[in-house]
Amino acid sequence: MRNKLITMQEAVAKYTWDGMTYAHGGALPVGSDSIAFGREMVRQGRKNLNLISNCNTQQSNLLAAVGAIKRIEVGFAGLEVYGFANGLKRAIETGQTIAEDYSNGAIPLRFLGGALNWPFVPAGGIMVGCDQQWCSGDNPDEYPATNKMPEITDPFTGRKVAVFSVAKPDVAAIHVTMADIYGNAIMLGTEWSRYELSRCAKKVVLQADFIVDTDCMRQYPNLVRIPGEVVDAVVYWPLGVWPQCSVGVYDSDEEHMFAMNAAFKTPEGTEEYVQKYVLSYNTREEYLAMIGKEKIEKITNNPTTFLMDPYRKWIKSDDEIKELEGRAE
Amino acid sequence: MRNKLITMQEAVAKYTWDGMTYAHGGALPVGSDSIAFGREMVRQGRKNLNLISNCNTQQSNLLAAVGAIKRIEVGFAGLEVYGFANGLKRAIETGQTIAEDYSNGAIPLRFLGGALNWPFVPAGGIMVGCDQQWCSGDNPDEYPATNKMPEITDPFTGRKVAVFSVAKPDVAAIHVTMADIYGNAIMLGTEWSRYELSRCAKKVVLQADFIVDTDCMRQYPNLVRIPGEVVDAVVYWPLGVWPQCSVGVYDSDEEHMFAMNAAFKTPEGTEEYVQKYVLSYNTREEYLAMIGKEKIEKITNNPTTFLMDPYRKWIKSDDEIKELEGRAE
Amino acid sequence: MDYTRQELMAIATGRELRDGELAIFGVGLSMLAGYFAQKNHAPNLMAFTEGGVFGSTPVGGLPWGIEDNRISANATSFTNAIDALCVLVASGRCDVGIIGAAQIDKYGNVNTTGIWAGETPWQAGRYVLPRVRLNGSGGANEIAIGCKRYIIMAAHEKKRFADKVDYISSPGYINGGHDRQKYGFPGGGPSAIITTLGILRPDPVTKEFYLDAYFPFSSIEEIKDNTGWDLKVSPNVKVVPEPTEQELKNLREVDVTGSLRKK
Amino acid sequence: MDYTRQELMAIATGRELRDGELAIFGVGLSMLAGYFAQKNHAPNLMAFTEGGVFGSTPVGGLPWGIEDNRISANATSFTNAIDALCVLVASGRCDVGIIGAAQIDKYGNVNTTGIWAGETPWQAGRYVLPRVRLNGSGGANEIAIGCKRYIIMAAHEKKRFADKVDYISSPGYINGGHDRQKYGFPGGGPSAIITTLGILRPDPVTKEFYLDAYFPFSSIEEIKDNTGWDLKVSPNVKVVPEPTEQELKNLREVDVTGSLRKK
Numbered sequence A, B: 001m002r003n004k005l006i007t008m009q010e011a012v013a014k015y016t017w018d019g020m021t022y023a024h025g026g027a028l029p030v031g032s033d034s035i036a037f038g039r040e041m042v043r044q045g046r047k048n049l050n051l052i053s054n055c056n057t058q059q060s061n062l063l064a065a066v067g068a069i070k071r072i073e074v075g076f077a078g079l080e081v082y083g084f085a086n087g088l089k090r091a092i093e094t095g096q097t098i099a100e101d102y103s104n105g106a107i108p109l110r111f112l113g114g115a116l117n118w119p120f121v122p123a124g125g126i127m128v129g130c131d132q133q134w135c136s137g138d139n140p141d142e143y144p145a146t147n148k149m150p151e152i153t154d155p156f157t158g159r160k161v162a163v164f165s166v167a168k169p170d171v172a173a174i175h176v177t178m179a180d181i182y183g184n185a186i187m188l189g190t191e192w193s194r195y196e197l198s199r200c201a202k203k204v205v206l207q208a209d210f211i212v213d214t215d216c217m218r219q220y221p222n223l224v225r226i227p228g229e230v231v232d233a234v235v236y237w238p239l240g241v242w243p244q245c246s247v248g249v250y251d252s253d254e255e256h257m258f259a260m261n262a263a264f265k266t267p268e269g270t271e272e273y274v275q276k277y278v279l280s281y282n283t284r285e286e287y288l289a290m291i292g293k294e295k296i297e298k299i300t301n302n303p304t305t306f307l308m309d310p311y312r313k314w315i316k317s318d319d320e321i322k323e324l325e326g327r328a329e
Numbered sequence C, D: 001m002d003y004t005r006q007e008l009m010a011i012a013t014g015r016e017l018r019d020g021e022l023a024i025f026g027v028g029l030s031m032l033a034g035y036f037a038q039k040n041h042a043p044n045l046m047a048f049t050e051g052g053v054f055g056s057t058p059v060g061g062l063p064w065g066i067e068d069n070r071i072s073a074n075a076t077s078f079t080n081a082i083d084a085l086c087v088l089v090a091s092g093r094c095d096v097g098i099i100g101a102a103q104i105d106k107y108g109n110v111n112t113t114g115i116w117a118g119e120t121p122w123q124a125g126r127y128v129l130p131r132v133r134l135n136g137s138g139g140a141n142e143i144a145i146g147c148k149r150y151i152i153m154a155a156h157e158k159k160r161f162a163d164k165v166d167y168i169s170s171p172g173y174i175n176g177g178h179d180r181q182k183y184g185f186p187g188g189g190p191s192a193i194i195t196t197l198g199i200l201r202p203d204p205v206t207k208e209f210y211l212d213a214y215f216p217f218s219s220i221e222e223i224k225d226n227t228g229w230d231l232k233v234s235p236n237v238k239v240v241p242e243p244t245e246q247e248l249k250n251l252r253e254v255d256v257t258g259s260l261r262k263k
Helices: A008-015 A035-043 A056-066 A086-093 A106-116 A195-201 A214-219 A254-263 A268-277 A284-289 A295-298 A305-314 A317-323 B008-015 B034-043 B058-065 B088-093 B106-115 B196-200 B214-219 B254-263 B267-277 B282-289 B294-301 B305-314 B317-325 C003-016 C029-040 C081-090 C140-146 C180-183 C218-226 C245-253 D005-014 D031-042 D081-090 D142-146 D179-183 D218-227 D243-255
Strands: A023-025 A049-053 A068-076 A097-101 A152-155 A161-165 A173-180 A205-210 A234-237 B021-025 B049-053 B069-074 B098-101 B151-153 B161-166 B170-180 B202-212 B234-235 C022-025 C046-048 C096-100 C102-105 C149-154 C190-195 C198-202 C208-213 C232-239 D023-025 D046-048 D096-100 D102-104 D149-155 D192-195 D199-201 D207-215 D232-240
Touching: A008 A173, A008 A205, A008 A234, A008 A317, A023 A035, A035 A205, A049 A056, A056 A086, A056 A268, A056 A295, A068 A086, A086 A254, A106 A161, A106 A195, A106 C081, A152 B151, A152 D149, A173 A195, A173 A305, A214 A305, A214 B305, A234 B058, A254 A268, A268 D207, A284 A295, A305 B214, A305 D243, B008 B170, B008 B202, B021 B034, B021 B196, B034 B058, B034 B202, B034 D031, B049 B058, B058 B069, B058 B088, B058 B254, B058 B267, B069 B088, B088 B254, B106 B161, B106 B196, B106 D081, B161 B214, B161 D149, B170 B196, B170 B305, B196 C081, B214 B305, B254 B267, B267 D102, B282 B294, C003 C029, C003 C149, C003 C180, C003 C190, C003 C245, C022 C029, C022 C081, C029 C046, C029 C245, C081 C140, C096 C140, C198 D218, C208 C218, C208 D046, C218 C232, D005 D031, D005 D149, D005 D192, D005 D243, D023 D031, D023 D081, D031 D046, D031 D096, D031 D102, D031 D149, D031 D243, D081 D142, D096 D142, D207 D218, D218 D232
Parallel strands: A023 A049, A023 A173, A049 A068, A068 A097, A173 A205, A205 A234, B021 B049, B021 B170, B049 B069, B069 B098, B170 B202, B202 B234, C022 C046, C022 C096, C096 C149, C149 C190, C208 C232, D023 D046, D023 D096, D096 D149, D149 D192, D207 D232
Antiparallel strands: A152 A161, B151 B161, C190 C198, C198 C208, D192 D199, D199 D207
């Protein structure tokens, strides 16, 4: 298998484009997501995105805040206990972003259906009889909407049942805790829908907290839920989920979570945030300096760090990684 | 959560009955399967079983050889490089067992559909246009059969697509490498369809090579693909997959694989096998003595044993297990 | 005794949960209520989150989300969203769930998607933009269609308790009666709405929610005044028992950061 | 040179695989052929089994099954059957697969389910019991419908090469022509049948298999005599090149136990 380790800049340049259907993963609103990848998309000025978010995170909140999202399919648009996602909320309320609402179970089922190359996926009752079935952002003039969740007849019982369309994003950027240079990856914490996403997307880019030796995968093959066989590129970006948390590695930065979201209330606040926290760094070192040593110490000292212990011996150093990045095939 | 550790005798007495729909799991024909559980079913004289086998193993081969299977839904009926499964082959050829053929992908999809409580599961082209679609063991007079894989119209494209019925066995007996007393379980090696099976069966019994402390699960929660929440009982039975292999623990007993299968060619051979290898032991100690010390040394010394290394410190001793078995809630 | 409305709401919700049940909690208040029950009277409650975090209890206070480190530190299993929401919940397998609501109606239908200024989609016959966009259903829809029963927690305010919600994000009894059967939902529907003022329960036949009990510091009148439909009152209406000392102690041990103590 | 028919069959099959492809092998002969290719000329072939065993190579000889310890000792990932067979193969994503056949017909349809004495189901119009019950399709059906192309390996005997198979377990081109499109299969169908005597390939239009090449020790006549239909012969029919020393060395390093050397 080939070495797929490339830089963040290269990955975003190669695997994203204006108007694409992009999906991020993504463990619920405040957990593991490829947020650094989203920052780089803003740096490279991507726009007109058709986004698939199982849940909103600070990534989609940022992309919406800067006006890069034309349309979003989403299961949950908030930030849990942190409140509404102001960037996304504003984009939807102003009509800049068309929202097509699904539930948190519906989106991963649609990923699963895409992964299986099915023509549709049974809803199993999800969203049935609700405005989520009847309101379509794509077809606002039709109420109740008939094509968002069309009904078919179950051939075994004759009963009517609703189905979903399947999802096949152009590219998924998925956060994982550890990856090797071939794209074999281990997630700690809930997978959420990252397994399904890694199989339904046409191209898959991993954003990893750590690059590990493949020996780690050979010791723990059952943990490798995303094998390199389905991965196109691997990016190393430490603390790449910040200000959200990566189970086993770092905690949420509560202060920045609130500040970031507060900034997105207005275009001005967003512009200021982007200047300060998106355009202000070029390298991983500068990114970490931006977060700050004290903050990093605080969030990396958390009650889940023991979960990383079995794997530490295989972690590659920054110097090794730099060399490997230069030798991607 | 309650202590679910009970003896093999209790588990089979409580969770199996004549005429039931039973599913075993099950990593392909010669890998991890709850074979000791099947031996105990023979010991307790179960019959008229409606079996769901993603693949035949020596368990279904044994149950078929003794005439306990009335009907089988199966994806692969052989023993891979060991050849035809003589017990099952004989039972089907004589008409004692009705075979309803599926493919190896179709059975786990039907488990998944059962787990999701769907009315049907899309076939995605599997078995379409083949005699597996058109020949139904349940409905032999109808050719081509119309109800095994009925066709519906995809509402998004108008194309005809075939679907499967879903599977919801009464009980699944599933082999796992490690379980705690609450039923949290870790599998090493391919899951095959054990994840789906653990979610679609009405009752789930685990057969484990090792009982481990729950601390093991808290260190490796991402490995616990079967949480205790879906498990009804846990049985400790060392070398319980013998003569097949359990990845990380023991290899196949090639000699016994051939001898066992040869015995099943005839009712007489089967009777002799049952006397010698099914009815001849009562305790785990007697079972291990039957396999023999030399053989055990040979099969436990294999190239996968390093896969168990991270977990050994949590393994409970036989004495601890005996005490815990007496305290099941 | 010194406790807040939110604390009694959480305790009253926790009292609805029974030992040994399989339960799913949403984030925030509902999670505190659930883990309070586990700590207080239901030690064998099997709790999981919609992310498939099993066997854990919060560490260091109210989790910021249902997958953050405070809830991931001592889990026995991590699976995924389809496993938790679809296989265990939407399938009809989970005993009980707890969800929140921004707006709720007399049949227990929940709106967490948007508040419309003028005409709602069902009034306008088209999907106009909401004045206030809310979060969407998240996993509450799966809980609402699939759990054998579920409990809704909401602040009791007139604008939230509507005759008919602007948008059904998660179904209660839709238009009442046997409507759930019509849609084939495997779950039984909402068994209680627990508010900052009291407890509402569904009529067994019509499925319209009536007042079953009010909090010691509340009254039937206050509740009727804060409800947007003509709320029926049970002939056997009760006062919800005050929290015991033990209950308060257990709740506050779960609510380490005191998020419910802010009145 | 000293080699067996089975060895040349394995080598000829391996030659069909290209570096960098995503490939799935069945058990036995097809697995040896696949891993031979990886060792010989396709080091970046990404191989997995239908159990979802990724990144491994056999240790200690031919695995007894596609999940046994000989193939599980050095895997980089273990997933599951749905992942391997449905998500990666039946979906149309996998480049190439290799399957075996007990019986095969001129359109490349494969029977691994049963041999009938008298009337087959399609002749009788009912599903009568077979005289000899075989193993069923296993994962070969998924490979047949989904792989971009696949290769069939079979011992070249008249009873196995039938005008029409008794039972289609895994589809080739069904009745030829555009039949696969009619059924909507995502995969392209069988690209070659590699036998103990030579190589058959499908006509681009009719999809009937013709003789493309024969082994050095075989002949067109021997092959026609051992084929149950009137086998067409390519005007450019070739002789399959003998195994090179390197190929034989690599094959035998995969086939540690020498299972293919038994003539």
